[in-house]
Amino acid sequence: MSRPDPSHSLNLQALANSSQPLSGTVLLQNLERLAHETIEPKPDLTVNWQADAELRTGKSGQQDTWLHVQASTSMPMTCQRCMGEVQVPLHIDQWYRFVASEEIAMADDDASEEDLLVMAPQFDLLALLEDELLMALPLVPMHDECPVTPAFSAGILDSPDEADEKPNPFAALVGLKKI
Numbered sequence: 001m002s003r004p005d006p007s008h009s010l011n012l013q014a015l016a017n018s019s020q021p022l023s024g025t026v027l028l029q030n031l032e033r034l035a036h037e038t039i040e041p042k043p044d045l046t047v048n049w050q051a052d053a054e055l056r057t058g059k060s061g062q063q064d065t066w067l068h069v070q071a072s073t074s075m076p077m078t079c080q081r082c083m084g085e086v087q088v089p090l091h092i093d094q095w096y097r098f099v100a101s102e103e104i105a106m107a108d109d110d111a112s113e114e115d116l117l118v119m120a121p122q123f124d125l126l127a128l129l130e131d132e133l134l135m136a137l138p139l140v141p142m143h144d145e146c147p148v149t150p151a152f153s154a155g156i157l158d159s160p161d162e163a164d165e166k167p168n169p170f171a172a173l174v175g176l177k178k179i
């Protein structure tokens with residue numbers, strides 16, 4: 001049994017009229033573009049989100065719809081320094097103001113601190129969330145401090161310390177046989 005997910009076709013007016021924010025959890029694998037950025041898809045990874053809308057009176061007396069979106073998740077990515085797995089926390093906390101048309105959005109964009117979106121009867125909140133999370137990804141994911149990998153059995157092999165000789169790949173086997 002599954003009920004329709006309201007986050008794909010959000011009714012902004014209803015949300016603005018409600019005093020309760022809408023919140024939910026979406027599986028990362030359902031956000032395909034974002035899931036593609038992980039080291040490997042894991043079925044249990046989730047994104048927690050919350051959305052709230054309100055009406056505010058604009059400069060010329062019009063009622064504007066504002067949307068507040070928050071989301072957080074942790075993405076397993078490949079560290080570009082040690083190539084190991086690094087958990088990248090992502091947080092979104094963003095306000096949007098809805099405007100009537102693309103033209104208004106273009107004209108007002110430079111003067112507005114908030115992001116502008118064009119009002120639509122149905123609004124795909126999850127698509128917006130995914131866009132924001134993709135933009136929040138680090139260009140070069142990296143550990144703050146890479147985990148130290150144990151030095152590869154340097155002591156055990158007891159290799160001769162002659163710098164001018166190429167290391168013999170079979171030295172390790174020989175060494176093991178002696179023991």
Ligand SMILES: [Zn+2]
Pocket residue numbers: 079080081082083084086142143145146147
């Ligand atoms: Zn690392």
